[in-house]
Amino acid sequence: MTQDANVGIGPLAAPERGPAFDAAVPAGGYRWWYLDAISDDGRFALTLIAFVGSVFSPYYAWSGRRDPRDHCAVNVALYGKHSARWTMTERRAAAVETTPSRLRIGPSALTWRSDGLRIDLDEIGAPLPRRVRGAID
Numbered sequence: 316m317t318q319d320a321n322v323g324i325g326p327l328a329a330p331e332r333g334p335a336f337d338a339a340v341p342a343g344g345y346r347w348w349y350l351d352a353i354s355d356d357g358r359f360a361l362t363l364i365a366f367v368g369s370v371f372s373p374y375y376a377w378s379g380r381r382d383p384r385d386h387c388a389v390n391v392a393l394y395g396k397h398s399a400r401w402t403m404t405e406r407r408a409a410a411v412e413t414t415p416s417r418l419r420i421g422p423s424a425l426t427w428r429s430d431g432l433r434i435d436l437d438e439i440g441a442p443l444p445r446r447v448r449g450a451i452d
Contacts, residue, residue, distance in 0.1 A: 336425070337414055342380060342382065342383070345370050347364050348365045349363070350362070350434070358395060362391070362392045363390065363434065365388075365389050365390075366387055367384060367411070367413075368383025369388045369403075382408065384411055386405055387411045389403075391403075391436060391438060402438035402447050404439060406421045421438075433450065436451070
């Protein structure tokens, strides 16, 4: 990561605390964490957005936006010269865990550590159902 580690953390968190994964999200609201990355050799790119209260969810809209924790997702887009994968499985509150330094949505997690962010992905891609699994440090 070449950017300053404080970029994108926002006003709710001090740099040593991390991105405030446990910050409350009010009814009708949403919170998201966004990451763009390019491999060192430039052959691959990744965009990741973790949502509590998915702004792209028709189910959240149809629910009257009552409970954002019932509409959480890890949206991943992987790009390469000859392939691409995309995921966005919406999960309910029972599949979500938040602490000051960790956001787990289903089998995937974002963890803020003293040396930076670690992302563990285990999702199913669309439109072809292929596994998107791996770790990003």
